[in-house]
Amino acid sequence: MPHPAAPATPSPVHAGPGGETGLKGGPTSAGHPATTARTETAAPASPTATxxxxTPPAWRYPAMARHMHEEGTATVDLVLAASGQVEQAAIKTSTGYDDLDSTALAAARRVQCTAEGGTMAGRHVLLPVMFHLH
Incomplete structure (x- = not known):
């Protein structure tokens, strides 16, 4: 009996006070942090990536947000193309700050994903982007 597909949830993206980003798990060989997510197969007739x-790109904590001590977590809902590029990105959960949400969306739109088996076309991925000043 097939299981319903759940949205993939990568590890959170963190932005530090200097604007650097980091993810749990460390950088990839490309020098960018990587995220990994696992999901169940939607249906045997149309296999999806398991x-x-x-790998999100590097981005900077917005200067005014840092100055105003704005912090929060945005959850971005991504829809992937078959190539692993982002077709659509939308804020699912806001940080409460427009500048942090805009930065999270811009970073999420540059995410590139790869899959182990199956297809990524139309796959939804939830990407938490965390903004915390230390």
Whole structure:
């Protein structure tokens, strides 16, 4: 009996006070942090990828947000193309700050994913982007 597909949820993206980003698990060989997510197969007739590996680009904590001590976590809902590029990105959960949400969306749109088996076309991925000043 097939299981319903759940959205993939990569490890959170963190932005530090200097604007650097980091993810749990460390950088990839490309020098960017990597995220990994696992989902179940939607249906045997149309196999979807069971493991996604997504590498977000580097981005900076917005200067005014840092100055205003704005912090929060945005959850971005991504829709992937078959190539692993982002077709659509939308804020699912806001940080409460427009500048942090805009930065999270811009970073999420540049995410590139690869899959272990199956297809990524139309796959939804939830990407938490965390903004915390230390």
């Amino acid at each position: 493991a996604l590996h997504c």
